[in-house]
Amino acid sequence: MQILIVEDEASLMESMVSYLEMEGFRCERASDYHTGVNVLDKHNYLCMLIDLNLPDGDGLELVKLARDNQSESGIIIISARNAIEQRVEGLEAGADDYLVKPFHLSELVARVHSVARRTHMNGGEVLGFGPIRVEPEEHTCYVDDQQVDLTRKELDLLLYFMANRNRVVTKEGIADYLWGEYGGDYGSYDFVYTHLKNMRRKLMDAGCPDYVRNIYGIGYKFSLD
Amino acid sequence: MKLLTKSTLYIATLSLFLFFIMGVIFFQVLKNMSLSDLDRELGDLKEVVELYLYDYGGAQVGTLPGIDSLSVRPAGSATQTEDIFGDTLKFDLKTEQYRTYRYLQYILEKGGSNLLVRIYKSTTPTDKLVERVTLMITLMVILFLAGIFFLNRFIFANLWKDFFDAIEKLKRFETTKEPVILGEQDIQEFDELKQVLEVMTRRLANDYRELKEYTDHTTHELQTPLAVIKSKTELLIQSENLGAEEMKLLEAINTSVHQLSRLNSTLTLITRIENRQFTEKEEIGLAGLLDRHLELLQEHIGLRGIMVEKQYRDGGRVVIMDQGLADLLVANLLKNAIVHNIKGGSIVVETGPGNLVIKNDGPPLEFSQEELFTRFVRDTRRTGSFGLGLSLVKKVCENYEFKIEYSFDQQQHTFTITFPY
Numbered sequence: 001m002q003i004l005i006v007e008d009e010a011s012l013m014e015s016m017v018s019y020l021e022m023e024g025f026r027c028e029r030a031s032d033y034h035t036g037v038n039v040l041d042k043h044n045y046l047c048m049l050i051d052l053n054l055p056d057g058d059g060l061e062l063v064k065l066a067r068d069n070q071s072e073s074g075i076i077i078i079s080a081r082n083a084i085e086q087r088v089e090g091l092e093a094g095a096d097d098y099l100v101k102p103f104h105l106s107e108l109v110a111r112v113h114s115v116a117r118r119t120h121m122n123g124g125e126v127l128g129f130g131p132i133r134v135e136p137e138e139h140t141c142y143v144d145d146q147q148v149d150l151t152r153k154e155l156d157l158l159l160y161f162m163a164n165r166n167r168v169v170t171k172e173g174i175a176d177y178l179w180g181e182y183g184g185d186y187g188s189y190d191f192v193y194t195h196l197k198n199m200r201r202k203l204m205d206a207g208c209p210d211y212v213r214n215i216y217g218i219g220y221k222f223s224l225d
Numbered sequence: 226m227k228l229l230t231k232s233t234l235y236i237a238t239l240s241l242f243l244f245f246i247m248g249v250i251f252f253q254v255l256k257n258m259s260l261s262d263l264d265r266e267l268g269d270l271k272e273v274v275e276l277y278l279y280d281y282g283g284a285q286v287g288t289l290p291g292i293d294s295l296s297v298r299p300a301g302s303a304t305q306t307e308d309i310f311g312d313t314l315k316f317d318l319k320t321e322q323y324r325t326y327r328y329l330q331y332i333l334e335k336g337g338s339n340l341l342v343r344i345y346k347s348t349t350p351t352d353k354l355v356e357r358v359t360l361m362i363t364l365m366v367i368l369f370l371a372g373i374f375f376l377n378r379f380i381f382a383n384l385w386k387d388f389f390d391a392i393e394k395l396k397r398f399e400t401t402k403e404p405v406i407l408g409e410q411d412i413q414e415f416d417e418l419k420q421v422l423e424v425m426t427r428r429l430a431n432d433y434r435e436l437k438e439y440t441d442h443t444t445h446e447l448q449t450p451l452a453v454i455k456s457k458t459e460l461l462i463q464s465e466n467l468g469a470e471e472m473k474l475l476e477a478i479n480t481s482v483h484q485l486s487r488l489n490s491t492l493t494l495i496t497r498i499e500n501r502q503f504t505e506k507e508e509i510g511l512a513g514l515l516d517r518h519l520e521l522l523q524e525h526i527g528l529r530g531i532m533v534e535k536q537y538r539d540g541g542r543v544v545i546m547d548q549g550l551a552d553l554l555v556a557n558l559l560k561n562a563i564v565h566n567i568k569g570g571s572i573v574v575e576t577g578p579g580n581l582v583i584k585n586d587g588p589p590l591e592f593s594q595e596e597l598f599t600r601f602v603r604d605t606r607r608t609g610s611f612g613l614g615l616s617l618v619k620k621v622c623e624n625y626e627f628k629i630e631y632s633f634d635q636q637q638h639t640f641t642i643t644f645p646y
């Protein structure tokens with residue numbers, strides 16, 4: 001469960017490492033291009049997070065190198081640049097996902113999980129949480145073997161919660177993850193509440209305890225206790 | 226109106242007016258002169274008539290040299306001391322037409338009896354002369370005007386050439402932001418214009434570049450600290466030993482950072498549009514684009530109970546533009562129509578060969594229409610908005626020279642984009 005992080009901004013690196021380690025990942029740090037190149041083969045990484053703007057080299061080159069070296073690993077580009085061409089360029093260089101700074105750590109974790117699922121499990125993976133079972137590739141969700149009919153967005157929301165279990169996730173984070181640019185820009189988070197309400201109701205109707213806790217208006221926590 | 230047209234018109238109007246007055250005066254003077262000539266001639270003829278009457282006893286009336294016609298009859302009781310000049314019409318047997326004649330009437334004493342004599346002289350030759358002269362003058366006027374017209378064109382093509390060059394260059398300044406540098410000027414005024422323009426546009430271009438770089442750098446440099454604050458806040462939230470008070474503070478920080486990063490990314494976008502970094506050209510069907518965005522926005526629309534009505538005529542307009550900008554344009558217009566709508570309101574999207582129209586229900590603007598597309602002008606009733614969406618729309622439209630108009634009627638806001646080609 002090793003994750004390589006190549007990021008020159010120390011403070012941001014610390015944040016990512018702390019959050020990912022809370023999730024049980026182990027992190028290898030590289031603060032510049034050359035360190036990144038040196039540690040590329042050090043582990044069999046689950047996922048590599050690579051900043052494009054490095055002081056001593058082009059992150060994109062590193063992405064290409066990483067892709068050649070470790071074909072099994074997921075690669076997520078984290079960049080301050082948010083242009084379609086750059087996204088396309090990054091994905092063409094071999095990245096699996098592209099995350100624009102500033103991002104939510106919860107979103108980063110959800111994306112790491114999602115990329116890891118795609119690259120390592122070849123689909124067919126089953127995620128469990130208490131009595132809940134989700135088959136992400138099949139878009140199906142079960143509670144005690146009884147199928148729950150969740151919409152696409154509700155399922156994404158559930159997966160987001162499951163990736164960030166026991167963590168407080170903010171409503172802005174949820175909106176950005178589920179809708180991207182179409183999220184918070186609408187000045188209200190009503191639609192987050194609506195989807196959340198529906199997801200909780202459907203799960204509870206199927207006999208699942210309500211695992212979602214509202215945390216002082218700032219966000220939600222999904223945990224067994 | 227063009228400078229050329231206007232100056233030609235001025236000159237033409239003035240010269241026509243002057244020529245008309247001069248013509249009238251000239252005509253009158255000529256006419257009077259020829260009349261008085263005629264009258265003097267008639268007076269001179271009196272002698273001829275007297276001689277003739279003495280010689281021939283006044284029996285016959287016929288033609289005499291210089292006289293077109295003569296009538297002599299007893300004056301009877303008529304008395305007349307002075308000569309009378311007059312005009313009359315006489316029927317000409319030869320041409321079977323009435324002709325104008327000038328006559329001199331006087332009383333001639335002959336052998337104790339008074340004779341009333343009228344000497345006629347045809348005015349046709351003098352009339353002809355006046356006519357000819359008038360015609361020639363008219364011709365001269367026409368020639369003169371034509372000359373003026375061509376001279377004016379010539380002046381404009383040559384003298385003012387540099388001026389028009391300057392205008393062309395200034396027009397391009399809007400897009401290129403390159404200082405306007407004109408060639409050598411041999412006309413003093415244009416040389417001054419050249420210098421003023423150069424200094425002014427150089428400064429403008431410089432300001433523009435600096436502002437652009439500043440925005441560019443600021444937005445970019447802001448991203449990292451924002452990412453740090455955002456991630457640290459998120460980490461802090463995870464802390465187990467925070468009470469309600471601390472969480473409230475964190476929420477305020479979180480919300481503000483979130484807004485700040487959205488603001489930043491929008492400003493980055495505007496800067497990129499201004500820098501013309503969106504240069505792809507694709508054929509984009511607006512109907513399909515609208516459908517796709519409406520689909521993406523379905524949840525926002527449904528949540529507010531908004532009804533959407535689509536009217537696509539002739540398959541809707543197809544535009545050639547950058548896909549990213551097309552998305553931005555439509556997304557922001559629709560977003561605007563959604564968030565400023567009323568609960569259970571409606572949105573009408575129309576596109577035909579020439580335009581794109583988006584209408585939505587909603588309360589009137591809180592500010593003037595002129596400010597609508599200005600940055601940071603926003604509805605205070607809504608929080609979390611920066612008032613950048615429509616200025617983005619405007620920027621995209623400017624980029625492609627689309628015309629965007631806004632109107633408000635019967636609680637309905639209408640945005641109309643018309644395409645120039």
